[in-house]
Amino acid sequence: MNRNPYLQKQPANWWVKNPYYRFYMLREGTAIPLFLYSLLLLYGVYALTQGESAFNQWIALLRSPGMIIFQLITFLAAVFHAYTWFELVPKILVLRIGNHRVPDVLIKVSHWGACIFCTVMILVSAIYFL
Amino acid sequence: MKNYQRSNEPVAWSLFGAGGMVLALVTPALVIVTALILPFLPNADPGHSYRVILSFAQNWLGKLILLAVISLHFYHTAHRLYHGLHDLHIHGPDKVMKSIFYGGATLLSLLTAYWLFTL
Numbered sequence: 740m741n742r743n744p745y746l747q748k749q750p751a752n753w754w755v756k757n758p759y760y761r762f763y764m765l766r767e768g769t770a771i772p773l774f775l776y777s778l779l780l781l782y783g784v785y786a787l788t789q790g791e792s793a794f795n796q797w798i799a800l801l802r803s804p805g806m807i808i809f810q811l812i813t814f815l816a817a818v819f820h821a822y823t824w825f826e827l828v829p830k831i832l833v834l835r836i837g838n839h840r841v842p843d844v845l846i847k848v849s850h851w852g853a854c855i856f857c858t859v860m861i862l863v864s865a866i867y868f869l
Numbered sequence: 870m871k872n873y874q875r876s877n878e879p880v881a882w883s884l885f886g887a888g889g890m891v892l893a894l895v896t897p898a899l900v901i902v903t904a905l906i907l908p909f910l911p912n913a914d915p916g917h918s919y920r921v922i923l924s925f926a927q928n929w930l931g932k933l934i935l936l937a938v939i940s941l942h943f944y945h946t947a948h949r950l951y952h953g954l955h956d957l958h959i960h961g962p963d964k965v966m967k968s969i970f971y972g973g974a975t976l977l978s979l980l981t982a983y984w985l986f987t988l
Contacts, residue, residue, distance in 0.1 A: 749958075751957060751958040754956070764953075764956070767949050767952070767953045767956065768953070769949075770945070770946040770949035770950050770953065771946075771950070773892060773896070773942065773945075773946050774942075774943070774946035774947070774950065776896075776900065776942075777939060777942035777943055777946065777977075778977075779903070780899075780903075780938075780939050780942070781939060781977060781980065781981055781984075783903075784926070784935065784939070784981055784984045784985060785984055787919075787922065787923060787926055787984075787988065788984050788987055788988060791916055791919045794919045794922075794923075795915065795919065798907055798908050798918070799908075801903050801904065801907060801908045802908035802909070806904075807904060810900055810903065810904035811904070813900050814897060814900040814901065814904065817892060817893075817896040817897045817900055818897050820889070820892050820893060820896075821892070821893035821894075821896075821897060824889050824890070824892070824893040825893060827889075831886075850893070853894055854893060854894050854897075857894045857895055857898060858897060858898040858901075861895065861898035861899065861902065862898055862901060862902070862906070865902045865906045865907070866906060866910070868921050869902075869906060869907060869910055869917070869918045869921055869922075
């Protein structure tokens, strides 16, 4: 005899009421603007293959008010992603020196240091070379 | 003896993890470049930025950096969107959904590689 398995009903809006789940969904939701931004970058690579005037049109697109607002949202999503990512890293990356575990704070701080280093390097070279 | 099928989750997760690191380290600065520096930098010669970026993309190391950054963006976000739809109770046949998201990220990465290597 076949019996139907019991399925616990979970409403699709299960995450709305609990602040911890809302935070989780916001973190996962950063993927939406970041994905769209990757398409914008891909379009830039395509424009680069089409020559100078096509590339200037891409830069004009970056300058349009809609894209400025979109990129502001993307920037906030990227920074929020970075914050949640560096919170996550010490849970995955467990380093030991002898019998001692490297403290979470040290791993987080070193990742923030790397982030600031990359940011400064990219901005300085962009301003210098472009 | 039953032949167990190896899960492809570790591959997806590695690309997700690498993408997460790129997004955390590089993307905030990259957005500042494309939103503020590239379009608003007061520059006497408008073709200058184009030539600098073109020569960066024509260099093999530059190509590799651009390809890694853009394709890992795609793999990371595809992984999150795939699992996000599950969280929102939006379901489809697993093979179809995986083909759309991970296959889509792969196709977009190949397209990026193709355009970069034609430069």
